[in-house]
Amino acid sequence: MNKIIAFANQKGGCGKSTLCLLLANYLAYKKKNVCVIDTDIQQTLVQQRNDDVEFLEDDKMPFSIQGFDVADPATMQQLMENAKSYDGYVLIDCPGNMKDDGLIPILSQADYIACPFRYDQKTLSSTGAFVSILRELWNKLECKEVPILFIPNNVVRKGNIEEKKMWREVAKTFAMLGTLMEAVPGRAALEKTNTYEINSAQREIVEPLFKKIIEITKG
Numbered sequence: 001m002n003k004i005i006a007f008a009n010q011k012g013g014c015g016k017s018t019l020c021l022l023l024a025n026y027l028a029y030k031k032k033n034v035c036v037i038d039t040d041i042q043q044t045l046v047q048q049r050n051d052d053v054e055f056l057e058d059d060k061m062p063f064s065i066q067g068f069d070v071a072d073p074a075t076m077q078q079l080m081e082n083a084k085s086y087d088g089y090v091l092i093d094c095p096g097n098m099k100d101d102g103l104i105p106i107l108s109q110a111d112y113i114a115c116p117f118r119y120d121q122k123t124l125s126s127t128g129a130f131v132s133i134l135r136e137l138w139n140k141l142e143c144k145e146v147p148i149l150f151i152p153n154n155v156v157r158k159g160n161i162e163e164k165k166m167w168r169e170v171a172k173t174f175a176m177l178g179t180l181m182e183a184v185p186g187r188a189a190l191e192k193t194n195t196y197e198i199n200s201a202q203r204e205i206v207e208p209l210f211k212k213i214i215e216i217t218k219g
Contacts, residue, residue: 003217004083004090006110006146008103010133011126012096015116015153017044018193019184019206020093023114025198026210028062033088035063037079039070039106040095049195056196065195069102070095076102080109089217098133107134108143112217115178116153119167131177148178149216151209156186179216182209 005023007016017040027034038045046067053061068079083090092106107113113134117127131148138145152167159167174180184190189201198206 004110005112005114006092006106007114008094009115010098010130011123017093019116020091021193022206024091027089035090036065037092038067040093043067052195070100073101077105080105108141113146114149116151149181150174151181152183154186155183
């Protein structure tokens with residue numbers, strides 16, 4: 001089974017890298033083949049793996065993390081061709097901007113786009129603009145639209161009346177644009193990730209979301 005999931009949103013700080021890593025660890029925990037591609041300019045996941053190697057054993061790495069320069073469209077196109085032949089999940093952590101042409105092969109050829117967002121006006125506006133850019137891209141390329149999985153992330157409150165009203169409106173809007181997934185609550189345990197394993201506290205928090213992702217991506 002080959003599935004390519006790109007974690008993308010033009011708004012930085014919404015949790016793309018963290019959720020990408022947590023999903024990779026969860027899939028490895030579930031004994032599924034997984035490979036992570038880091039195209040973020042900061043190479044956050046590559047650097048974290050390098051840091052982890054200093055404290056953990058190389059032979060216990062559950063999956064590979066590879067870094068690529070998204071500024072080169074030809075390299076990204078070749079990357080996508082290679083990703084399609086991988087027997088398992090390929091998770092791609094995308095940069096928090098839409099300026100590089102190298103994103104075009106990723107955002108047009110991935111099987112799913114996981115789009116984390118937060119319930120604040122700035123992030124919601126940026127996420128809406130991101131979806132508009134995606135649709136313009138797909139229309140220009142005359143390609144099939146890639147299913148979008150909208151992930152409410154770092155939800156730290158149950159919500160007052162006004163917030164719950166906004167959440168319902170956001171849910172209706174995103175339901176017309178893609179699939180609104182289970183929310184990820186803001187928890188300190190999710191801030192202490194590594195590139196080797198997901199602990200029991202983290203699994204308990206993200207399992208409802210990740211079970212749904214696995215269910216959806218199985219087709």
